[in-house]
Amino acid sequence: MKNRILFLTYFVVFLFGIDFLCFRKFQFLLPNESPWNTNHFFNFLYEYERIRSIPKTKKRIIVVGSSVAYYSLDATLLEKTLKDKFALDVDVFYLAYAGNSPLYVYLLLNWLEPLQPDLVVYPVNFIDYRLHRTYVLFPEGSNETVEEAKMVQDALTFGEAPQSLWVFPFETLQEIGSEMDLETWSRYIVSTSFSFYRYKDIYEQNIQNLIQHRFGRNTSYHSYMGVLIPEGVNGLGWTGKQFSFFPTKKIQEKGFWVEVTPFLLAGSTCQIQFSNGETKQTIVLKDPRWTKLELDPAFFQNQKQITATLEKVWYAHEASGAYLDYHWDPMGVRLEQTFGLEEAKSGVQYKREPRTEDFRYNGMDDKTYTRYFYYRLLEGLDKRPGIGYLVALKHAKERIRNEQFRPYFHFRYLQKIADHFRDRNLPFLLINNPENPISLTWYEDSLWYREHLRFLQSLESGSVHFWDIHNVLPMQGFSDFHHFTYVGMQQMNSIYAERIGNLFPK
Structure with a gap:
């Protein structure tokens, strides 16, 4: 009997030890090659471990929130502006991910203490309050009358908030475990106890990326992370009529892959000409598929930039199937994910690079932008189910304008967040962020919106600051309702820097 107990004890210790070493430690020692704006929760966890490992040598600003936050500010730009204009030498870090809501920002708060922040910044927008979910679940309901318990249960569903099970199972249990049914409660207990269960759906993506980047073709991906193309490349790696790059040893030895669509070929062929001013080469693209291209060895005799020029382009709004998209950008070929690099990028989980879609509105007048906005974001739901949340948000704003403001659920957590920082006398800046x-x-001219602003303003006192800038950015600075283009982010940088800089003692 004693031997059995001893064996069982050793087994449990071994199980928890392996679980801790492999899933809590080892996976975060590997390079993170998941690009910005993908693999959200792994990137968040990886970034947290990275920040925690850095000795604090400067004042620290930590930006929390959802994609609203990390589309709004650029850490490097903000650091530079604060140093140049305010002589503030600070580190800016992000702990934000897509879909984050005030409940989960609140659950994150105790994680911040080991990071020793000197200021926490939280930009919010309507999407963060998840109010549209009421109308999705209860088409005839309202946010004035809906039962809060039902919205809490919805917020715990895996589809709406996987972070509750992946990132914050223990904190979620502590906060709202009493509102869970037995099956849900049991899942959270297992997720709290075993990291292999908690991370089972997220850790493998980075391992797949590592293997793919080193041994694969890099032709299956959701975000381009190759070299910056002077003429621009979009977020999925599609070029325009031209793209330029420098020759590399990898391209010389292995060539590179491009995706050719049937809409580029249009029942014929398409020539692509490569030139560096001295050497020229023409390749005929014949088949609608991923195609391997190999360049003339003469291109590799020097390091001169090579420009590829396609004979023609195609347009996604004229395409069909997976290639259909509602925009007017001229499209060329799709580059492999790590195009032009000798080694894949790593540690770019919060580093945003400009893409062609960030510049499509430059110089566009309001009338044209407005027509484009409705076409690109709200038309064709039957063909593009992915825009369903945008349609739901539009309906929610149109309906809530006729309701009384009710500070329930996520608004209560905003209050708790403010109280947390006020009690600790830690500077906290809540921003009602710009909206398109x-x-x-x-809904801006409604009683609901005015009362919602009064509620946010009421949170300000002591070390808690509130800043309403919901209407300071023109429509051309937005890619949708609430996300900034790269250009919009640059335009807002000095505005954020001035407000943040003034929060530090002179």
Whole structure:
């Protein structure tokens, strides 16, 4: 009997030891090659471990929140502006991920203490309050009357908030475990106890990326992370009519892959000409598939930039199937994910690079942008189910304008967040972030919006600061209702820097 107990004890210790070493430690020692704006929760966890490992030598600003936050500020730009204009030498870090809501920002708060922040910044927008879910679940309901318990249960569903099970199972149990049914409660207990269960759906993506980047073709991906193309490349790696790059040893030895669509070929062929001013080469693209291209060895005799020029382009709004998209950008070929690099990028989980879609509105007048906005974001739901959440948000803003403001659920957590920082005398800046002027017209002049602003303003006192800048960015700075383009982010940088800089003692 004693031997059995001893064996069982050793087994449990071994199980928890392996679980801790492999899933809590080892996976975060590997290079993170998941690009910005993908693999959200792994990137968040990886970034947290990275920040925690850095000795604090400067004042620290930590930006928390959802994609609203990390589309709004660039850490490097903000650091530079604060240093140049305010003589503030600070580190700016992000702990934000897509879909984050005030409940989960609240659950994150105790994680911040080991990071020793000197200021926490939290930009919010309508999407963060998840109010549209009421109308999705209860088409005839309202946010004035809906039962809060039902919205809490919805917020715990895996589809709506996987972070509750993947990232914050223990904190979620502590906060709202009493509102869970037995099956849900049991899952959270297992997720709290065993990292292999908690991370089972997220850790493998980075391992797949590592293997793919080193041994694969890099032709199956959701975000381009190759070299910056002077003429621009979009987020999925599609070029325009031209793209330029420098020759590399990898391209010389292995060539590179491009995706050719049937819409580029249009029942014929398409020539692509490569030139560096001295050497020229023409390749005929014949088949609608991923195609391997190999360049003339003469291109590799020097390091001169090579420019590829396609004979023609195609347009996604004229395409069909997976290639259909509602935009007017001229499209060329799709580059492999790590195109032009000798080694894949790593540690770019919060580093945003400009893409062609960030510049499509430059110089566009309001009338043209407005027509494009409705076409690109709200038309063709039957063909593009992915825009369903945008349609739901539009309906929610149009309906909530006729309701009384009710500070329930996520608004209660905003209050708890403010109280947390006030009690600790830690500077906290809550920002009612800019919103696209088009979507603002749906509800800005309503009693609901005015009362919601009064509620946010009421949170300010002591070390808690509130800043309302919901209407300071023109529509051309937005890619949708609430996400900034890269250009919009650059335009807002000095505005954020001035407000943040003034929070530090002179």
